[in-house]
Amino acid sequence: MIDGASHRAQTSESLLFLTDEQLRQGIEAMFFAYRGFTADPDRILAEMDYGRAHHRAIHFINRAPGTTVNNLLNILGVTKQSLNRVLRRLIADGLVESRIGTQDKRERHLHLTEAGSQLEAQLSDAQRARMRAAYKVAGPEAVAGFRQVLEAMMDTDMRGAYSGLKDIPV
Amino acid sequence: MIDGASHRAQTSESLLFLTDEQLRQGIEAMFFAYRGFTADPDRILAEMDYGRAHHRAIHFINRAPGTTVNNLLNILGVTKQSLNRVLRRLIADGLVESRIGTQDKRERHLHLTEAGSQLEAQLSDAQRARMRAAYKVAGPEAVAGFRQVLEAMMDTDMRGAYSGLKDIPV
DNA sequence: CTTGGAATGTCAACAAGACTGACTTAAAAG
C-alpha cells in the first residue's frame, strides 16, 4: 500500500460492488435464477415422474460415458445409496445401461441407451434454450463475467470439472 | 438483414459464446456454483437441525419484515402446507413472530425475533462471505455481467423482486 | 497361497421437505 488516500479511494469507489446490499442482491438473484434454470427440465421430468436427481445422473452420464458409479458419486456429491436408487430406476426403465468393468469387475460403467440419449437431448435442449436466451440478452462480455463469478463461487475441487475434459477427475 | 455475409460473420464470430459447448459449460458452472452458494449456510443449519427451507423463510422475513404468509408463499413458490410446517417450527422455536394484522385481521404479519435476527445474521454472514470472495476475485465488471445473466435467466415475474424494494410485489 | 482390508455396489429403513386434497375458522367484501 503506497498511501492511505489511494486505499480510501479504492474502498469508497471501486469496491462499491462489495457492499452488503450488493451482495444481498446477488444472493437473491442467484436464488431466483436457479429456479428459472431448473424450471424447464423440471416440467419435462414431472410428466414422466422423474425428478431432478434423475436429470443430474442422465446429464453426467451423457457427459462422461462409461463413468463409474463412484466417479458419478463424487461429481454429484450424494451418497451412493441415494444415487443407486435413481440409477436402479433409470436402468429398469431402459434409459441407462450398467456394464460390469472388464479390468475391475467391482466397477459398473454407465452408458445412456438410445432412449436415455433421447431424454437427455430433450432435457438439455430445454435448459440450453433458456441459457441461450439469457446469454443473448446479456451479451458476450456479461457471459464472461457470469462464468468468472460462478467459478470463483464454487468449491475449488469442482473448478475444472465442467470445462472441456473427457474424464472428470474428482 | 442487409446481406448474407454480415449474417455469417455474426454467427461465426461474435456469437461464439452461444455454442452448445459454451452453454453446457454454463449449465454445469451454474450447478456447481449453486452447491457452493448453499454449502456454508447448510453447515450452520445442519447443526441446529434446520434445513434450507428454514433459511429461505428466515431470509425473506428479514428482508421484508411484516410480510404476510401469502406474500412469502408467492416469493418462495411452495405450497402453504409446506411453508406452514417450516413456519410452525420457527415460531415454536421463538425465531419468528406471527402478528395478527391490524387492518385485516385475517392476515398474519411475520417478523424475526431477536434470536431469529441473530441466526439470520449468522447465515447471511456466511453466505455473503463466499459471495464477497467470489466478487473480489472476479472484479466489478464480471459482477455486472453475472447479475445481467442471472436476471435474464429468471422468470420475468421475479425480475424486480430482489432489487431495492421494501415490499415484494408478486 | 491365504487372509484381511479397501473399494464397489445393494438392500432396508428413516427423515426432510416438497406435493395434493379436503376441511375449518375468521374476517372482509359483495
Place this chain on the structure above:
DNA sequence: CTTTTAAGTCAGTCTTGTTGACATTCCAAG
C-alpha cells in the same frame, strides 16, 4: 346474508437425501 379470501390443519404420497448392514471383488502383506 352469502361469497370470497387468508390462514391454518390433517392426512397421505413422493422424491431424494441420510445411516447402517451386508455382499462381492480386488489387491497386497504376510
